[in-house]
Amino acid sequence: MDGLEPGLDARGCDGNRDMEHARVDRESKSEIRAAEPGTWESIRETVKVGVQALLIALVVRTLLFQPFNxxxxxxxxxxxxxxxxxxxxxxxxxxxxxxxxxxxxxxxxxxxxxxxxxxxxxxxxxxxxxxxxxxxxxxxxxxxxxxxxxxxxxxxxxxxxxxxxxxxxxxxxxxxxxxxxxxxxxxxxxxxxxxxxxxxxxxxxxxxxxxxxxxxxxxxxxxxxxxxxxxxxxxxxxxxxxxxxxxxxxxxxxxxxxxxxxxxxxxxxxxxxxxxxxxxxxxx
The missing domain is CATH 2.10.109.10 (Umud Fragment, subunit A)
Incomplete structure (x- = not known):
């Protein structure tokens, strides 16, 4: 019995560490997956603002004022x-x-x-x-x-x-x-x-x-x-x-x-x- 207990403890510890690593990996992947929609949303918002700015500039140039030199x-x-x-x-x-x-x-x-x-x-x-x-x-x-x-x-x-x-x-x-x-x-x-x-x-x-x-x-x-x-x-x-x-x-x-x-x-x-x-x- 004494000869088996260290082996059981070692396997138990290894198993716990593997489970902990797996949990951390799952959480990290979840964080990455959670971050991806926000990143794309940020990009879409930047593009949206840029397009709106261009449209406003086009309207101003077409209907209101145009610069000349x-x-x-x-x-x-x-x-x-x-x-x-x-x-x-x-x-x-x-x-x-x-x-x-x-x-x-x-x-x-x-x-x-x-x-x-x-x-x-x-x-x-x-x-x-x-x-x-x-x-x-x-x-x-x-x-x-x-x-x-x-x-x-x-x-x-x-x-x-x-x-x-x-x-x-x-x-x-x-x-x-x-x-x-x-x-x-x-x-x-x-x-x-x-x-x-x-x-x-x-x-x-x-x-x-x-x-x-x-x-x-x-x-x-x-x-x-x-x-x-x-x-x-x-x-x-x-x-x-x-x-x-x-x-x-x-x-x-x-x-x-x-x-x-x-x-x-x-x-x-x-x-x-x-x-x-x-x-x-x-x-x-």
Missing amino acids: IPSGSLIPTLLIGDYLFVSKYTYGYSKYSLPLSEYLPIEAHGRIWGAEPKRGDIAVFKLPKDNATDYIKRVIGLPGDKIQVIEGVLNINGKPVKRERIADYETFDAFEQPVKVVQYMETLPGGVTHRVIERDGDRGFWDNTTVYTVPDGHYFMMGDNRDNSTDSRDLSSVGYVPFENFVGRAEMIFFSIDERTPAWKLWRWPSDVRWNRLFTTIH
Whole structure:
């Protein structure tokens, strides 16, 4: 009997340890199995939040505001190269060109819904009529039925010269990035909108003497404030009259602006090159 008792105790202990290990293993596996649904639930929740954020961003971009940056100087001195601005999509209502990547969508719809006509003096983004894809930004000068002409640099609307007043020269850069001063005027459009324009070539630039343009129904005549350096409605072969349905929205506010010679991604240049005085300014 004495010789068997140690063996029985040993087998008993081994059995107990095996049972304990088996219990622990079962509990661990149960914990793993219990954790798996929670893990997938967490992943699903993250994906759900991400999709909701994308949908909200898409709705805002499609229906409310869209950001744009200014790559050219056609609206100097009002808008500068390196300005980033918000354009309100709802101001003029919605057309197929209100949709992101509209040039790639097989949509044949014409006209606008909830349309509100542009006002003279608005700065607006539109799709270039030539290809219905390229984004342009100019000032609304002529309304449907207007007769527009430029005579010796002076804008004429319906046979009357627009009031302009010479103010201090505008300081900018020439083609060789050398500082230069150019002639600047304060122009007042019919209806009271006042804004600055510059004449790099004085009143003898290529587009400073034109024929009379009669704006067709449902179209608008667009011009840049940099009158001698703007491809706009005066050039019928490049821009011409802009259909109402091509309007994307009205420029509202500059939310960021950086020197045109500094890429926005160079964060270390921001302290010296960001145009801090232009941030969050409204556009007129």
